[in-house]
Every structure is written in structure tokens, then in C-alpha cells.
Amino acid sequence: MRTHPEGRTLLEPLDLLLAExxxxxxxxxxxxxxxxxxxxxxxxxPTEGTVAVHGNDTRTMGRTVRRSVGFVFTDxxxxxxxxxxxxDVELSLRTLRLSSGDRRSRAGEVLxxxxxxxxxxxxxxxxxxxERQILALAVVLATEPRILVADEPTTLxxxxxxxxxxxxxxxxDQQVVFTTHNLDxxxxxxxxxxxxxxxxxxxxxxxxxxxxYRQLCSCAPLGGP
Amino acid sequence: MRGFGAxxxxxxxxxxxxxxxxxxxxxxASLACAVAVIAWRSPTTTAVALLLTFGVLIVGARxxxxxxxxxxxxAAPVLGILALYQGLAQxxxxxxxxxxxxxxxLLAARALTLTTATQDLLDGVVRLVRPFRRLGADPERFxxxxxxxxxxxxxxxxxxxxxxxAARARGLERNPRVVVTPxxxxxxxxxxxxxxxxxxRGLGEGDLDEDPPDDRTGP
Numbered sequence: 001m002r003t004h005p006e007g008r009t010l011l012e013p014l015d016l017l018l019a020e021x022x023x024x025x026x027x028x029x030x031x032x033x034x035x036x037x038x039x040x041x042x043x044x045x046p047t048e049g050t051v052a053v054h055g056n057d058t059r060t061m062g063r064t065v066r067r068s069v070g071f072v073f074t075d076x077x078x079x080x081x082x083x084x085x086x087x088d089v090e091l092s093l094r095t096l097r098l099s100s101g102d103r104r105s106r107a108g109e110v111l112x113x114x115x116x117x118x119x120x121x122x123x124x125x126x127x128x129x130x131e132r133q134i135l136a137l138a139v140v141l142a143t144e145p146r147i148l149v150a151d152e153p154t155t156l157x158x159x160x161x162x163x164x165x166x167x168x169x170x171x172x173d174q175q176v177v178f179t180t181h182n183l184d185x186x187x188x189x190x191x192x193x194x195x196x197x198x199x200x201x202x203x204x205x206x207x208x209x210x211x212x213y214r215q216l217c218s219c220a221p222l223g224g225p
Numbered sequence: 226m227r228g229f230g231a232x233x234x235x236x237x238x239x240x241x242x243x244x245x246x247x248x249x250x251x252x253x254a255s256l257a258c259a260v261a262v263i264a265w266r267s268p269t270t271t272a273v274a275l276l277l278t279f280g281v282l283i284v285g286a287r288x289x290x291x292x293x294x295x296x297x298x299x300a301a302p303v304l305g306i307l308a309l310y311q312g313l314a315q316x317x318x319x320x321x322x323x324x325x326x327x328x329x330x331l332l333a334a335r336a337l338t339l340t341t342a343t344q345d346l347l348d349g350v351v352r353l354v355r356p357f358r359r360l361g362a363d364p365e366r367f368x369x370x371x372x373x374x375x376x377x378x379x380x381x382x383x384x385x386x387x388x389x390x391a392a393r394a395r396g397l398e399r400n401p402r403v404v405v406t407p408x409x410x411x412x413x414x415x416x417x418x419x420x421x422x423x424x425x426r427g428l429g430e431g432d433l434d435e436d437p438p439d440d441r442t443g444p
Contacts, residue, residue: 066425081419087344091372
């Protein structure tokens, strides 16, 4: 699959079946990690070939795919669009066509499950980075998608919040595909893809992938692709 | 980014009878206020409308008078210019009628958005637009667009302050281009991010059975 904004190839043709519970994607900035993740959610469509999630083609069944694949952005403020956390969770639940009472009580349950019910009525802008990212996860997981796709979910976090978010992700029932620059986080996955200049240069167990990536980085010239 | 929710239109949890009142009567009262100050343009109507809106916010939302006045701060420059123009071009009583009327309408609208949770407001809009479904309107999408518009006002106000401070830090506050250019770019980036976030959550996409082919390629 390829995708060309303004003629540039972001991802070279590839053939992938992602079935493991925890899959990490590592690689340098601009290597195509985020593009790969956006293809899974149907936010981007390939210029050639197909992407299918549980048999649903992202091109023809985009809405169905997006309802079964939750997407978490690096910056949680990008995806929190309502004034308070409770309202943001309720906004997600609108897709389930619940009554307003059911929506409200279910939003409360979701916030409690993630341990952030005390932040329910606070503005997203008043939360710490870690609280925001956990809220962003709660907002996405409120509709119980089958897959969670997370684009560098810990990049903006300090060590403590990094650990909180990682442990939260580790405890999820969903299949999780995430990109990260934190190689310790990548080591927690069942399978790791290493991307370089739009190509998958390694695909295998996390420890081998991390070793391959370290070697790749040590060989690459400064400022190179 | 600064929090501008209090001044510019977002819901804030609180107590008072306005919080217990359903959105529809509050919306009707807000509309009635606008109709009254336009239809019966007089100093008495304006004075009554001002007293009522101030009084309702102080009693019904349990706000201090200073807090109510602070809500008007973002509109103060425009209201001031308008008052000055009306006062000099016509007379000061006329300026009071016009600017006082607009102020009362702003406060009435603010009473609605301050005391109504966004989701309740969305539900109300969905109910209001539902009869137009036959004409092809999508109530959920309409309500979502309205809520995003409300949400973007404080964001853009905060962005303006940030951009102005950044220009001031570089000693460039007198150059309007240094403020306007990043403000426009920031607004476009915000719109793009919000659209992507909504799409990622499957919001505003209509019913599941409507799933036409898409041709999005590239970021």
C-alpha cells in the first residue's frame, strides 16, 4: 500500500497481517509510522492496494472500521473536543444511540473504570499531560472498540505518567497497535515492526526488533532519512 | 492555552434554578429577550432586559455581579466602539438602547450556555432539527457542528492571547502580520486536528448503514 500526499511516497508496498495482541511500530521521525497507523483506522486510504480490518475494507466500509478501531493521538488535546472529560466521553457514546440518562451513567462508569471520575467536570486544559492522555484513552475506549491504535501515546509524558499509561494499555482486553520512541515500551509488545523511510525493514519479536533498530540508528548519518 | 470557557460560552457546573431548568425554556427566554429588545426599542425595554438578565444570572446561576460583568469583557471593545459611534452620531440615549440591548442578548445567551451541559444542548438541537430530517438534514451532525463551533470560540481566544504574547516577547507586537498570520494558521490547524479527531472517533458520519466509498489519500 502506498499513499502520496503531493506526490511523495509515504509507505512503500507492503503486505501485513496484524494478529498479535500487542504490536509496536518503531522507527525514526518521518519513517511512516503514523501513516501506517492512520491506514488501519481508515483515516488515510492507500493509493494502491487495500487495508481490511476484520474483513471490512477501509475504503468501502470506513465508518464501520472506525467504529471498531479506536485511535489515540500523541497530543490528547487534539482529540478532546468537549469542555469537560465527562462531556467528551458522552460525545463518544452518542454513536451508540443511547438515551441521555444511559449515556450519562455509562460515562460515569467509564471514568470510574479509568480512575479519573474525580476529573469528570474539569476542563481538559486544566488537566496534567498524564491525566489528559488517560482521559483520551477513556474517551476512545468508551465505545469498546475491538482494536486500539495509539500514535506515540507516551511521547509527551513524564516518567510517572508514561508508566501509568503503559500499565493501563497493558491491561486492556483489546488488540493494541502502537507507535513509540520508547524502546522499553516497544519491548512490552508481542511483535515489533521497524520502519525506515517508508519500508518495513524488520518484523519480528520485540527484542530482536529493538536490537535491529539500535543498529540502524547507529549506522545512519546525522540528518539522513 | 488559557481557559476562556467562563467568559466565552462554555458550560460550567454550578447550582441555582437555571441549572435545574430544561434547555428549551432557557432557549425560548433567550430568544424572547432578543425579540423584545428589537421589537420594542426603547430605554425602558433595554433597562428591563438588562435588569432581568443580570438578575437571572446572579440569582439563577449564583454568580457575583463582578463575575457577570467579566463575562462581557471579550465583547467590551466592540460594545464600546458601538456606544461611542451611536452617542456621537445620534444621541446617548440611543446608544444606551442599542448597546444595552445587545448586552442583554449576550447575557441571555450566556445564561443558556453557562448553565446547560453541552450534551443537553446537543440533545435539544437534535430534537429541534429532527423534523427537517425529511429534507435531508442530519440532526446529530448539525448538533455536533454547533458544539464544535461553541468549543472553538474559547480555543481561538486563547490562541490569540498566546500569539500576541509570543509577538510581544519578540518585541513585534506593533506588527499586525506577526499576530494575524500565526492566528490564521493556528485556526486552520485546529480545524484540521478537530476534523481528524472526530473522524477517528467515527463522529458526525451518520448511520452505519450509510457507508459510501471514500477516496481519502494522504494526510
